[in-house]
Amino acid sequence: MADGTRIERLQDLLREAGHAAMYVSDLVNVRYLTGFTGSNGAVLVQTHGEPVFLTDGRYRDQAAAELAAAGLADVEILVTRDLLGVAAGRAPADLVAETHVLDVESWQKLDRPEASGRLVERLREVKDDDEIASLRRACEISCEALEALLVGPLAGRTEREVARDLEWRMLDLGAEDRAFDTILASGENTAIPHHQPTDRVLRAGDLVKVDFGAKVDGYHADCTRTVVIGSAAAWQREIHAAVKESQAAGLDRLRPGVPVAESNAAARDSLERAGWLDAFTTGLGHGVGLQIHEDPFIASAHPGRLASRTVLTMEPGIYLPGRGGVRIEDTVLVTDPDHHGGEPDVLTDMTTELLEID
Known part of the structure; x- marks a missing residue:
């Protein structure tokens, strides 16, 4: 309001x-x-x-x-x-x-x-109580909808069918709309960062990448999870673990007063140590609120420092053309310094482990 x-x-x-x-x-x-x-x-x-x-x-x-x-x-x-x-x-x-x-x-x-x-x-970069409440509710709806969807089964359904299913679940839970066009990618399509859902049928062995969000009171949630249908292959586990570690490194620097560029450096350094930096081809994160992409944008050239009550995404990824990819993304609130030492508050609060589903 x-x-x-x-x-x-x-x-x-x-x-x-x-x-x-x-x-x-x-x-x-x-x-x-x-x-x-x-x-x-x-x-x-x-x-x-x-x-x-x-x-x-x-x-x-x-x-x-x-x-x-x-x-x-x-x-x-x-x-x-x-x-x-x-x-x-x-x-x-x-x-x-x-x-x-x-x-x-x-x-x-x-x-x-x-x-x-x-x-x-x-x-707009610094959110008030009403804005944070709307963002928190949008994130809660998003996570609840995805968790219900992943109960499955997903195998045998098309990317487009699964994407529409997820969107209807968010609306049924009280979202006023989807925050943006849902990205639902499977198999080799997961290597395309902003793949649009097709009639490709999900099958055993596929990575499935879901980038989605609900909108509440005009405020947007943004979340990505990557799962696998059936048992994960060793290479899938390896890149998922590398992305998970990179995200954790970047999240740790989303604290008040920390230069925005530090978070970017921490996440990228983690991917470089794991040998996967060249496979990360997108931006690391951005502000979110009344727009799905708004200031501040996490980048090496950003001159500013993080302010309390800023809401951003953290979304590293690895993309291997023709093979597959992983992205893990959360919407995160930079908290006040007296709140657990300024530890970031992850609003899209669901597991980032590699889930193996039906």
């Missing part, structure tokens, strides 16, 4: 940067600031003055209700089809905007404002 303090925090950032006002048009950021879930809306946030919400006639009542629920009942709502023109007429001269989401025509209509930078995205 959004509330007025989010807008106040944005106003503080604008003052620090010396800006008088910001036009917020990215709908994810609009939702974060105001609770509005419609498809056409924007917020004019001023450092000296009250915010103004803009939308068209379709959303007059919805906007009023959602802003009131977010504690913003007193915010002025302007109903217009010309959001850009009205905002430009109301804004002070020193207006900045989310130029990373504006097209050139919209930028010109706003009188060519300077880039605001990713100010709202910076605020």
Whole structure:
């Protein structure tokens, strides 16, 4: 649930940067600031003055209700089809905007404002209690659905059938939607990091990789587990163990104040020691919240340090083209320093052992 303090925090950032006002048009950021879930809306946030919400006639009542629920009942709502023109007429001269989401025509209509930078995205990195509760519930639903699915049997069913089964289970458990298109890969397809389910039939000896998540209150879960149908071969056990160890090394560095790049280095160093680093071809992790991929992204070039109450994924993998692959991924909360010494809180709380199923 959004509330007025989010807008106040944005106003503080604008003052620090010396800006008088910001036009917020990215709908994810609009939702974060105001609770509005419609498809056409924007917020004019001023450092000296009250915010103004803009939308068209379709959303007059919805906007009023959602802003009131977010504690913003007193915010002025302007109903217009010309959001850009009205905002430009109301804004002070020193207006900045989310130029990373504006097209050139919209930028010109706003009188060519300077880039605001990713100010709202910076605020979104640190989650409040309501956000964490929604993320935790999305992760609980995801894990419960997968655990029920893995009771089996899976052999003899197609990738597409199993993926749809998992998605229905999440919906039945209370998810508002799936967080993203489920990745369900089997056999040699597990070597494709973002394989889309096909009519390939699962059979004994297959690795099965499931990358999936539920969405609750607009917040996304992200989880990957890799299992094997029947008895695991030695090579499958070897790469699974290497990924599991890599993930543990990366998770251990998801602590407040630790440079983001340290987690990346720890996970990659583990894979290098095991001799599998060249087979890891994807990113290691990313922030998750109102978007499935959001700041911060775990990478060697990231200049920042981890903050308490940030939620990220940790997802190392090994991918052997034509043979198979393993990924283990969890959604993780960076905890306060006084919470078990800042030990990360894994929200997708289910086993990462290599399961052998029917």
